[in-house]
Amino acid sequence: MLSFFSKPRIQGGVHAEQHKDATAHQPIVYSFPLPKKLYIPLQQHVGKPAEPLIRVGDKVLKGQLLAYSQGMISAPVHAPSSGVIVDVNDYPAPHPSALPIRMIVLETDGNDEWVKLCPPEDPFLLEPEDISLRVGAAGIVGLGGATFPTAVKLNMGRENHIDTLIINGAECEPYLSCDDRLMQECAAQIIDGVRLMLHGMRTERAVVAIEDNKPAAYQAMQAAALPYPSIEVRQIPTRYPMGWDRQLIRYVTGKEVPVGCRSSEVGVTIHNVGTAQAVHKAIRLGQPLVSRVVTVSGGAVSKPMNVLVPLGTLISELFAYCQVDAAHTARIIMGGPMMGDALPHTGLPTVKATSGVLALSAPELKDSAEQPCIRCASCVTVCPAGLRPVDMANNIRINQLDVAVDLGLKDCISCGCCSYICPSNIPLVQYFKYASGAVAARQQAQHKSEQTKRLMDDRNARMERIARQQLEEEQARIAAKAERERLKAEQESVA
Amino acid sequence: MIKTQKPNSGAHIGAKTSVSKIMWQVVLALMPATAFGLWCFGWPALNLFIITVASALFFEAFCIRLSGRLAIPVLMDGSALLTGWLLAMTLPPFAPWWIGVVGSGLAIILGKQVYGGLGQNLFNPAMLARVALLISFPIEMTTFVDVSPLFFSHSPGFIDSFNITFAGLSPTDARVGATTLGYIKTEFSQHHLLSDILKDYSGTLNMIGWTRGSLGETSTVLLAFGGVWLLRQGIIQWFIPVSLLLTVALLASVFHLWDSEHYASPWLHLNSGALMCVAFFIATDYVTSPNTPAGQLVFGAGCGLLIYVIRTWGAYPEGAGFAVLLMNAATPLIDHYIHPRIYGRDRKGKPLEISKS
Numbered sequence: 001m002l003s004f005f006s007k008p009r010i011q012g013g014v015h016a017e018q019h020k021d022a023t024a025h026q027p028i029v030y031s032f033p034l035p036k037k038l039y040i041p042l043q044q045h046v047g048k049p050a051e052p053l054i055r056v057g058d059k060v061l062k063g064q065l066l067a068y069s070q071g072m073i074s075a076p077v078h079a080p081s082s083g084v085i086v087d088v089n090d091y092p093a094p095h096p097s098a099l100p101i102r103m104i105v106l107e108t109d110g111n112d113e114w115v116k117l118c119p120p121e122d123p124f125l126l127e128p129e130d131i132s133l134r135v136g137a138a139g140i141v142g143l144g145g146a147t148f149p150t151a152v153k154l155n156m157g158r159e160n161h162i163d164t165l166i167i168n169g170a171e172c173e174p175y176l177s178c179d180d181r182l183m184q185e186c187a188a189q190i191i192d193g194v195r196l197m198l199h200g201m202r203t204e205r206a207v208v209a210i211e212d213n214k215p216a217a218y219q220a221m222q223a224a225a226l227p228y229p230s231i232e233v234r235q236i237p238t239r240y241p242m243g244w245d246r247q248l249i250r251y252v253t254g255k256e257v258p259v260g261c262r263s264s265e266v267g268v269t270i271h272n273v274g275t276a277q278a279v280h281k282a283i284r285l286g287q288p289l290v291s292r293v294v295t296v297s298g299g300a301v302s303k304p305m306n307v308l309v310p311l312g313t314l315i316s317e318l319f320a321y322c323q324v325d326a327a328h329t330a331r332i333i334m335g336g337p338m339m340g341d342a343l344p345h346t347g348l349p350t351v352k353a354t355s356g357v358l359a360l361s362a363p364e365l366k367d368s369a370e371q372p373c374i375r376c377a378s379c380v381t382v383c384p385a386g387l388r389p390v391d392m393a394n395n396i397r398i399n400q401l402d403v404a405v406d407l408g409l410k411d412c413i414s415c416g417c418c419s420y421i422c423p424s425n426i427p428l429v430q431y432f433k434y435a436s437g438a439v440a441a442r443q444q445a446q447h448k449s450e451q452t453k454r455l456m457d458d459r460n461a462r463m464e465r466i467a468r469q470q471l472e473e474e475q476a477r478i479a480a481k482a483e484r485e486r487l488k489a490e491q492e493s494v495a
Numbered sequence: 496m497i498k499t500q501k502p503n504s505g506a507h508i509g510a511k512t513s514v515s516k517i518m519w520q521v522v523l524a525l526m527p528a529t530a531f532g533l534w535c536f537g538w539p540a541l542n543l544f545i546i547t548v549a550s551a552l553f554f555e556a557f558c559i560r561l562s563g564r565l566a567i568p569v570l571m572d573g574s575a576l577l578t579g580w581l582l583a584m585t586l587p588p589f590a591p592w593w594i595g596v597v598g599s600g601l602a603i604i605l606g607k608q609v610y611g612g613l614g615q616n617l618f619n620p621a622m623l624a625r626v627a628l629l630i631s632f633p634i635e636m637t638t639f640v641d642v643s644p645l646f647f648s649h650s651p652g653f654i655d656s657f658n659i660t661f662a663g664l665s666p667t668d669a670r671v672g673a674t675t676l677g678y679i680k681t682e683f684s685q686h687h688l689l690s691d692i693l694k695d696y697s698g699t700l701n702m703i704g705w706t707r708g709s710l711g712e713t714s715t716v717l718l719a720f721g722g723v724w725l726l727r728q729g730i731i732q733w734f735i736p737v738s739l740l741l742t743v744a745l746l747a748s749v750f751h752l753w754d755s756e757h758y759a760s761p762w763l764h765l766n767s768g769a770l771m772c773v774a775f776f777i778a779t780d781y782v783t784s785p786n787t788p789a790g791q792l793v794f795g796a797g798c799g800l801l802i803y804v805i806r807t808w809g810a811y812p813e814g815a816g817f818a819v820l821l822m823n824a825a826t827p828l829i830d831h832y833i834h835p836r837i838y839g840r841d842r843k844g845k846p847l848e849i850s851k852s
């Protein structure tokens with residue numbers, strides 16, 4: 001009976017239309033022509049941007065370090081191909097705002113020549129700390145889209161003595177199939193990467209979780225994991241957002257990660273399958289992260305595919321290769337259609353986080369004609385975080401941001417389920433992002449005004465002190481003068 | 496370089512639902528019971544039905560124009576149609592035309608638009624109107640005719656129907672009376688026992704809907720059929736109907752077992768009056784019911800309890816309208832206290848303790 005109650009369960013979520021068939025059944029394309037120019041942002045990860053150590057005009061080889069990581073949470077950036085550095089400057093970022101961020105521009109020479117790589121003989125003889133160091137030096141970040149530096153996560157896992165490593169092969173976003181293809185084609189590499197990560201974290205057990213809409217990937221992974229009893233490959237139900245780390249952790253281990261804690265604090269660490277393959281390449285071959293598989297799909301794409309591209313490739317070149325019909329492109333999305341961001345144009349580079357680039361045609365998009373909320377509560381039912389989107393949105397609409405925060409605004413993961421399901425087409429996630437931004441800005445302003453107030457108070461105190469000092473000095477002077485005069489008068493009277 | 500406008504976040508794709516689709520499916524689910532009711536009560540019922548629905552649409556359009564918006568797109572969402580439709584179903588079939596007009600006016604203007612339109616109202620508009628009518632015009636609202644189906648010789652013809660609906664002439668050869676519940680109530684007041692009162696009662700006829708009653712509320716089986724279809728379509732959830740019906744059935748069973756001469760059987764309760772219609776179509780109204788499954792269970796049980804209490808001990812034979820309105824008023828409270836637990840937090844909203852096992 002007890003086990004019935006504590007049985008891991010799935011909260012909320014939606015059955016979105018998959019749209020994966022366009023790409024999931026063809027092999028990954030490895031023949032993408034090398035672009036003439038690559039635009040490599042210095043920040044492709046969570047944390048501090050990397051610091052460039054090359055100059056304009058430098059010749060670099062593929063895999064050469066271009067910018068080193070700075071600070072505790074950061075990741076280095078390497079040259080995706082060989083060539084000449086032609087610029088280090090601000091260019092539009094792959095973000096809805098397309099605001100400029102710092103990028104290194106590399107003009108490729110077409111040779112694609114690697115630097116000298118020095119992989120270890122037997123990585124399992126390395127110290128676990130050494131694994132993290134090498135993973136960190138290879139610039140690996142979470143390739144599922146979170147882009148948290150992998151080495152930092154490995155260290156946290158080791159320090160917290162976690163008991164389970166979960167490998168996220170859910171790929172629950174519609175349209176995307178790059179992880180599916182990777183698991184089908186590179187299962188052995190992924191499993192090797194998992195073993196290396198286990199070694200790096202001194203952990204005994206790994207669970208590879210794959211949604212049951214990918215039977216081929218499941219079989220391939222199971223076959224590859226067969227010799228290693230420490231690695232279990234498991235099928236999980238298909239339901240967006242199954243790939244949300246906390247949902248997956250609860251489903252696989254039955255544990256719930258408290259708000260404000262890292263998953264490693266409950267003894268679990270979660271990595272993406274793409275990350276596992278990158279770890280394999282970094283340790284076994286010594287190759288840093290310089291390319292990734294990207295799903296290009298959507299109704300406006302004539303040749304949808306999964307394709308391996310060097311990081312820094314402009315989306316426009318990718319789209320040209322996949323024959324995207326510009327006339328039918330209603331929206332360009334980086335990532336999946338549920339959580340991804342719409343991009344204003346295609347002159348933006350692919351980065352480590354780019355799991356997919358979609359060119360959606362108008363009929364695929366959600367109708368944007370907004371209607372009044374009918375309190376149907378669908379959004380409450382589907383919210384995986386247990387929030388009440390309808391109440392939060394109502395409060396945001398009347399600018400009651402504090403109430404929205406009390407209702408759990410900060411626990412919203414922007415998964416998009418509520419917007420997806422809403423029959424009135426209310427852009428709920430947009431509301432929540434706006435409100436979070438406004439709350440953060442307000443807190444900053446408050447912080448600033450407090451700072452100013454403190455400075456003012458300090459200044460007033462200082463002025464007062466000076467005034468008091470002056471007064472005291474003045475009084476002392478007057479007293480001294482009086483004393484002097486008294487003495488003088490005494491002397492005179494004595495004389 | 497391809498450029499697109501309106502960059503935004505959030506789900507870019509969506510489920511294939513819309514407000515009007517939901518409303519139309521509810522209307523579709525009401526269709527069998529409505530058609531049966533219209534057939535049973537003939538031309539006068541059809542007149543009243545058309546008048547009620549048309550005036551609901553008219554009042555909606557009027558209010559929308561008053562607020563300076565275009566009426567057509569708003570009418571297309573189907574909510575006014577549904578309100579008028581539901582109201583018509585709860586009216587006595589031979590009621591005069593002005594009952595329909597006044598009812599629709601109350602429902603649309605007082606029940607919905609003064610709150611700010613669709614989604615803002617506290618009370619179910621159709622029930623609000625029905626209860627207001629019942630209190631203001633008790634005679635008109637409690638005069639029910641015998642079943643007089645279309646094209647039967649003793650039924651009012653097409654021409655007669657205008658006399659009934661518009662001139663307020665009482666039908667010459669149609670027999671009028673109270674509903675089963677009303678009849679039981681009056682008989683009780685004369686200290687008759689249930690076994691005497693229900694000598695002529697046929698459960699089967701009541702289930703089909705071959706009995707005196709409101710225009711579209713008589714047929715238990717067709718209403719339940721429509722409701723189950725809505726459940727299967729995912730338009731409504733089972734929490735409210737099941738808890739409501741179960742509460743009524745349970746209470747009725749307990750009291751019936753205790754004293755079968757003074758308390759009607761659960762079978763009779765489930766088969767009578769507005770119960771099915773309320774359980775599947777009125778209490779499940781999105782706008783005025785709670786948002787969470789647990790809240791909906793409480794809401795349904797509350798409705799069921801009140802319906803039984805009012806029916807059994809109250810002054811009115813049928814308490815569904817009052818019960819729903821009372822529970823509507825409690826909805827904000829239910830939603831305040833019953834809400835889902837946020838992931839990673841306890842019920843009070845504090846972060847969970849770390850459990851490292």
Ligand code: SF4
Pocket residue numbers: 372373374375376377378379380389390393418421422423424425426428
């Ligand atoms: S899904 Fe949309 S219409 Fe339904 S309650 Fe939520 S916000 Fe309102």
Ligand code: SF4
Pocket residue numbers: 382383384385386387388389411412413414415416417418419428429432
């Ligand atoms: S976006 Fe936020 S509020 Fe909406 S379903 Fe996801 S977690 Fe819940």
